[in-house]
Amino acid sequence: MMRAAFLGAGLLLAAFGAYSLLRLGVGNLVWSLIWLIGGVIVNDALIAPVALGALALGSRSLPPWARGPVVAGAVVLGSVTLLAVPVLGRFGAKPDNPSLLDRSYGVGWLVLAAVVLVSVLAASLAARQRAMAGAPGDHG
Amino acid sequence: MRQLIPAEDDFTSRLRSPAVAARIGRWLGICFGLAFVTGVYSHFLQDTPTWLTLPSRPVNLYRWSQGLHVIAGTAAVPLLLVKLWTVYPKLFAKIPREKRALALHGLERLSIAVLVAGATFELATGLANSAQWYPWSFDFRSTHYAVGWITVGALLTHIAVKLPVIRAAFGSDVEAPQAADRPGMAATSTGLSRRGLLRVAWLAAGVAVLATAGSAVPLLRKVSVFGVRSGDGPQDFPVNHSALSVQVTRLAMDPSYRLKLVNGDVTHTLSRAQLLALPQTARTLPIACVEGWSASADWTGVRMRELLHLVGAPPAVDIVIRSLQPSGSYIVTDMPANFTAADDTLLALKVNGEDLSIDHGFPCRIIAPARPGVLQTKWVASIEVSA
Numbered sequence: 001m002m003r004a005a006f007l008g009a010g011l012l013l014a015a016f017g018a019y020s021l022l023r024l025g026v027g028n029l030v031w032s033l034i035w036l037i038g039g040v041i042v043n044d045a046l047i048a049p050v051a052l053g054a055l056a057l058g059s060r061s062l063p064p065w066a067r068g069p070v071v072a073g074a075v076v077l078g079s080v081t082l083l084a085v086p087v088l089g090r091f092g093a094k095p096d097n098p099s100l101l102d103r104s105y106g107v108g109w110l111v112l113a114a115v116v117l118v119s120v121l122a123a124s125l126a127a128r129q130r131a132m133a134g135a136p137g138d139h140g
Numbered sequence: 141m142r143q144l145i146p147a148e149d150d151f152t153s154r155l156r157s158p159a160v161a162a163r164i165g166r167w168l169g170i171c172f173g174l175a176f177v178t179g180v181y182s183h184f185l186q187d188t189p190t191w192l193t194l195p196s197r198p199v200n201l202y203r204w205s206q207g208l209h210v211i212a213g214t215a216a217v218p219l220l221l222v223k224l225w226t227v228y229p230k231l232f233a234k235i236p237r238e239k240r241a242l243a244l245h246g247l248e249r250l251s252i253a254v255l256v257a258g259a260t261f262e263l264a265t266g267l268a269n270s271a272q273w274y275p276w277s278f279d280f281r282s283t284h285y286a287v288g289w290i291t292v293g294a295l296l297t298h299i300a301v302k303l304p305v306i307r308a309a310f311g312s313d314v315e316a317p318q319a320a321d322r323p324g325m326a327a328t329s330t331g332l333s334r335r336g337l338l339r340v341a342w343l344a345a346g347v348a349v350l351a352t353a354g355s356a357v358p359l360l361r362k363v364s365v366f367g368v369r370s371g372d373g374p375q376d377f378p379v380n381h382s383a384l385s386v387q388v389t390r391l392a393m394d395p396s397y398r399l400k401l402v403n404g405d406v407t408h409t410l411s412r413a414q415l416l417a418l419p420q421t422a423r424t425l426p427i428a429c430v431e432g433w434s435a436s437a438d439w440t441g442v443r444m445r446e447l448l449h450l451v452g453a454p455p456a457v458d459i460v461i462r463s464l465q466p467s468g469s470y471i472v473t474d475m476p477a478n479f480t481a482a483d484d485t486l487l488a489l490k491v492n493g494e495d496l497s498i499d500h501g502f503p504c505r506i507i508a509p510a511r512p513g514v515l516q517t518k519w520v521a522s523i524e525v526s527a
Contacts, residue, residue: 014293039260108365
């Protein structure tokens with residue numbers, strides 16, 4: 001019952017969206033498709049394999065106590081850097097409008113990276129101590 | 141020989157489980173749901189169907205709604221990345237031979253493809269738009285809107301298909317084995333636990349919001365190192381499009397400028413000096429941009445209903461506002477009757493104690509409660525009662 005309701009509503013909403021998209025014309029549709037399909041390709045063929053490679057490398061070269069903190073730091077810094085690409089590149093900046101993109105985004109990124117790095121180091125050292133202390137008679 | 145394309149069972153991490161995917165999916169669903177509702181509201185404000193009346197109260201409604209729209213989309217970026225990582229093995233799932241199974245498998249893959257394409261499209265184009273970056277040739281607003289419906293439709297379809305798996309996932313502890321886990325999954329993790337991965341996803345989403353939301357939430361201004369606006373600008377607030385960019389400077393600075401009020405056959409013209417001689421009203425109202433940033437300012441000017449009175453129109457009446465700007469978008473905008481009647485809808489002449497600067501709409505601009513910035517027409521040329 002609930003499945004049928006979700007399915008029905010989903011198909012209806014998607015059909016309305018598809019109709020709205022088609023109404024915008026062929027040129028609009030072609031550009032939209034490039035971006036729609038491009039997003040899937042970028043994730044499946046670029047971001048995912050790079051993440052897999054980094055993970056494989058990390059799990060081989062990092063001691064176990066550092067793995068959690070390093071993954072956490074990489075996910076935070078990586079995803080936030082990705083979503084900051086439009087401001088980091090300042091692609092939309094306009095010389096006649098200094099109030100747009102008016103921060104030092106490069107400096108901001110360095111600050112974020114430093115905070116992440118320090119947090120990862122601190123968490124790794126804490127995890128290492130826990131591992132050392134817990135090693136003889138492991139309770140956990 | 142090792143194969144270049146992996147099989148689903150080659151992935152052994154126990155983090156890639158429906159137990160994780162369902163929990164991240166729940167928050168992704170909340171983010172997309174919020175972005176969808178606020179997005180439809182924003183779209184209807186700019187393109188109001190005749191059967192719909194949108195509220196002019198609370199005055200900050202659009203500011204909150206559009207701020208939430210961009211915040212929800214931003215938080216969804218790390219969540220979507222982690223979610224796609226957990227379900228990545230599914231991309232390499234075995235394709236069944238039997239016809240009925242093959243058809244179902246194909247349909248499910250199609251719905252997932254639409255969902256992933258739509259979700260990445262909405263987040264990527266939305267983020268680029270908020271930084272005024274347009275590396276495409278489709279119309280942003282109408283396309284982002286259409287794909288929003290497609291994406292939420294695909295999301296509901298996905299929930300319908302996965303409902304038994306989702307129920308099972310929420311019915312047991314996150315670390316417990318799931319019926320839908322892959323057979324070759326490792327029993328233990330050498331790094332993060334599943335709970336740990338969830339915490340990392342929440343942390344990344346939180347950092348993403350803190351790093352950007354300052355454009356909409358004044359308290360976060362200092363920490364939002366990736367905010368598209370610091371909140372500064374001429375007369376203490378940002379400008380969306382400058383006078384120069386829409387080539388309006390000469391027309392707006394012309395001393396022979398006259399505002400034209402039209403109601404059928406009745407026409408009335410007013411110079412800026414004459415506008416200043418009319419009763420002035422002061423109000424604090426936000427400029428809230430579709431791009432998610434907002435800023436509050438103190439406006440002084442003439443109430444819209446007093447201007448309408450000059451041409452014999454009632455306070456609550458649909459009007460058309462035209463800008464002097466020769467190029468750009470939103471040169472002509474409609475304002476519904478409930479907004480013209482609001483006692484804080486002004487034709488502003490001053491802001492924050494000074495005459496409007498040219499980039500903020502000199503000689504006069506519209507400022508109304510609970511409306512997107514693009515409808516707060518600058519460099520107003522005429523106000524006409526709709527026939």
